Amino acid sequence: MRRLDVSSPARRRGAACLVAVGVVSVLLAGCTVEPPAPAPDAPAIAAVVSEGQERDILDAVATSIAQHDKASAADGLRARMTGHALSMREAELRLAEATGDEKWRTDLSMRTQQIILPSDQSWPRTSYAVQAQPDNAETPALMVFDQASAREQYKLWGYVSLVPGVSLPPFAQPELGSAAVAPDDDTSLARSPQAALAGYAEVLSKDADAKAAGAFDDDRLRQNLRTLATSQTSVADWAETKGKYSYTAEVEPSQGLRAVRTADGGALVLGALTGTQAIEVGQEGAKIRTDALPSAQQALFGDQEETNRLRTRYRDFVALYVPSAGSAHKITLVGFRHIPIDVSGE
Template structure:
């Protein structure tokens, strides 16, 4: 018997919740002028200029599928994600497209801080031919660097984005180890990764329900398991990546937290006889998709959360949006899978 497993509800292809771009010459942005003391906020004109230059960088790089053209206006998880999206465009012969990013702001919250990094959160207009806006996270790493796109996430349908602490002058940035929240920003990503890996995790009750976990993770595992029958077991591994999250305070004393984690979709053969072959996302980055021992798809996900204050009446952490990218497909003919999420 030969089974061909489809991975149609993958995080990469879950169009129902997740999000393609254009052309232009690469821009040559100069570092933004920064006063010696922290300004209350980016004014609208300066923010618009920054977003325009980020958009020009994206257009230039998208036209050539060349991450070098992103320049210094796209950094961190956003740059890594875009680079991997370009590889997938080529590997899939255009079947996969880069996430559509409109850099026109419909709502913005700029962080106020005397230290770096300095952060800003921008909800965009809905990209052309899409139906959901994005949350863009901008960061200025130091006095000599320009503000740059650090991360992007597609907001979930119907999500209620919390009010910022001081919209007229800016919202304070929140440290990765801030202790006045129900969980520090670092802990939020660590706990969510636990939940992705284990539906029965002790941290599952910390989070409100969200479509990413349901559609991109849980449903995919169930669909693959049903297709494999007794020929394989399907499961997930996950961990927080070694990237400090970016956060700004909200009016309720909580915070918007944006960070990144890695998760692995693993298909492990059992002793049941018969051929087992994978398709869908596995086809893009694997020459041989037959499973003799184990096949894994590795994803990096950038996710945004609303994290309540430590004394909030409702302590549920609310996932706001997510964007992910397929990092690699691994074929293992006998090694232990326990370290798969560490690569």
């Protein structure tokens, strides 16, 4: 797996070169014996989108996003965004406007350090791009582009911010293309993409108590959720108020998931989750002070009446590396986007 360097352009260029060398070495290993000739009718393995065509796609999507970068203009994003990317961007624009904090608006500039092109002849076709290090302090974004049919444009389908210091798996060189992986493929992988996403939702909900916990490395999102829980339950009178706290995550099935084969036989899996944080105080007459909540939750709660219950819903998009079957490696979170979308006193 490749270590993504987000601190030095020179080191990043070097890392990109190492990826190319690493993939070639995988392809050439054991070549002292001449490989068998392919069958006469065997299809050539090649990407179905050229690097030049991908660059045109990136430029078109970037232009559309730049033109519709306010909540009032979000409807225009549909021309070049779809699926989880569209719902995530709409939520980001609303939250940035409500809080006055630009940190909620992901930098989706389309300068790239790596692209992953599809080799599948059928549709939908999916390509991927790793953003070059943004000018701000954010880590690069990993973006997913979908073409639903031959007559439709490629659109941005989903995106995550890469975890600092993440190791990305190696992929085939762009001109060869990378194959999509079926959601239920539990033969070539340690877990099928569907099972990996469901297992991760369970881990976010139950942490170390989840049945699937042993299959996953600890990660930044889980650590963030622990910190959030502590901040909400560490008030001096929490025990006296008979406080209850929970966080649950579920797979969001409406737009499905995307999975692409890595050069080491594993897969990169991307999909959406919905999270729900619930806080309740049981002491008679007690109410949750919303002015003590994080600014984003305060903005979303607005002028609702304070009660003894508070529910915050989150939209999550995650990227998981799932190793090949028989591998000793665990499933690893390589990127995520986690934002609150609704707060109520229910």
